[in-house]
Amino acid sequence: MTPRSIITIGNFDGVHCGHRQILSRASHWAKNNDAQIIVITFDPHPMSVLKPELAPQRLCNANRREAILKDLGADEVHFYKPEKQLLQLEPEDFVVQMVERYNPAVWIEGDDFHFGKNRRGNIQLLQELGQQHQFEVDIVPTCDVTLTNCHIVRASSSIIRWLIEQGRVADARIVMQRPFTFESVVVQGEKVGRTIGFPTINLDLELLKDHQIPKLGVYSGRATFQNSGSYAAAISIGIKPTFGIKQLCIEAHLLDCNKDLYSQQVQLEFHQWIRDQYPFPSIQHLKAQLKRDVQQIRNLSKAQHDQPMIAEILKQPSGMNA
Ligand SMILES: Cc1cc2nc3c(=O)[nH]c(=O)nc-3n(C[C@H](O)[C@H](O)[C@H](O)COP(=O)(O)O)c2cc1C
Ligand SMILES: Nc1ncnc2c1ncn2[C@@H]1O[C@H](COP(=O)(O)OP(=O)(O)O)[C@@H](O)[C@H]1O
Known part of the structure; x- marks a missing residue:
């Protein structure tokens, strides 16, 4: 049987302070469960398949993303190609696939996590499915940061892209906690x-x-x-x-x-x-x-x-x- 794991799924582009909090919680759970931390991510960005014209520019390439995630405690980083077949799975079916593949003891996500076809799956559904499939769901709250102009923003890959577009690389560094x-x-x-x-x-x-x-x-x-x-x-x-x-x-x-x-x-x-x-x-x-x-x-x-x-x-x- 597949050994139990601690999993989290997302794009993790730019690996910002919200992502760091997820990894830090994962490390905590891993110690208490004697389980591997597996980060499941996509390359290229799923939007490049769903709506190519809206696909965002990357904040770091896949190699660098993997290196940073491992540096933050991930034991393994699994890259999935964003194929339609996978992205079009109903949220319930997607969870079944992940359970079969990774046998998670804990599934950790940020509070705005959406998954499955048309992003129908949300935290509440994940919690219900957790009960059904016997895994714990740990939700990490929003990570807010104060920019150099004292503006408080929620850490996200899109705010980092916007800051970089404006030339505000020092502010992007604040959100990513890394240049x-x-x-x-x-x-x-x-x-x-x-x-x-x-x-x-x-x-x-x-x-x-x-x-x-x-x-x-x-x-x-x-x-x-x-x-x-x-x-x-x-x-x-x-x-x-x-x-x-x-x-x-x-x-x-x-x-x-x-x-x-x-x-x-x-x-x-x-x-x-x-x-x-x-x-x-x-x-x-x-x-x-x-x-x-x-x-x-x-x-x-x-x-x-x-x-x-x-x-x-x-x-x-x-x-x-x-
Ligand atoms: C710090 C820095 C600032 C620069 N600022 C300008 C600039 O304001 N205007 C400009 O035409 N070129 C600017 N350049 C580009 C130079 O024109 C360029 O380095 C030079 O043409 C040499 O190019 P090469 O490496 O292809 O030989 C800048 C280059 C550096 C390193
Ligand atoms: N201080 C330096 N900063 C950047 N490049 C340097 C420096 N000192 C030597 N180099 C070398 O010089 C090359 C750049 O010279 P440059 O005349 O600008 O040519 P190029 O237009 O091909 O970049 C660099 O690729 C590097 O190999």
Whole structure:
């Protein structure tokens, strides 16, 4: 017979503080039940099958999602393809499938969980089905967070997407309790950077095509390579208007780095919004501004080493914001 498990099902996109609370409850249950924690999730997003035109951009790729979920205590992360056959199951039939496959002792969800055909299944139905199939249902309440402007929001993947779209990466960090991050590979650019004293790593955009992209502009952040260290970064997302280029480009000048980084895998974290991109009247003007950007980012990066970011200061467990 399948050993008993602790399960939770969802998209877990961005793995925000609400998701963390689910995993933290799962760890608690796992200790008392001697059971494995299994996270059941989808890739790609189910909306890409149900209503492709409404499919949201991803906050992190499947590998990264799995790594973060395991870091938070999941023993296994099972990815399901969102096939119509599965998504069209009546909620009762969906639960039977999960019970047969995972034999859950406890099923943990957030309080807005919906499942099964047309999202008819809700928490109440899950609780009824729990009694019928002998599993406990644990409902984790809303996780509210206070943003840098003192606005209190409910943690959700959609609010993170919206914040990132606005360039509010520091606020996205508060909701995720982790910086918004791209994983990509360094590719060749126009090779102009080195001639103006600011070489930049250019990210492979093909690897980010389903990914949420922050508003065009300049950001502070950090680039980390597997074998080539970690550097404070001056990041630019834009079309290089000074050069009349029309193609989107995501690049970063790394502080105190002088390495050949082509073809390397990189994790690029976004920390703070710095400014909009401008069409500078000359390369000299662009260079002067890049110098100021780098100085500002150097100061920010020093300050962040000295004290925890506002994200860490402001993160509060649910219910403390009233
Ligand atoms: C921190 C930073 C800010 C930037 N800001 C602008 C900008 O405001 N306007 C612009 O036209 N290009 C901007 N750029 C892009 C530069 O034009 C670009 O790095 C340069 O053309 C080198 O490109 P390459 O790496 O393809 O050689 C910025 C680049 C960085 C790293
Ligand atoms: N401080 C640095 N920041 C970013 N890239 C650097 C740095 N120092 C050396 N490099 C190397 O230089 C390359 C970028 O030079 P650049 O002239 O901008 O060329 P490209 O347009 O191909 O990105 C990077 O891919 C990396 O290999």
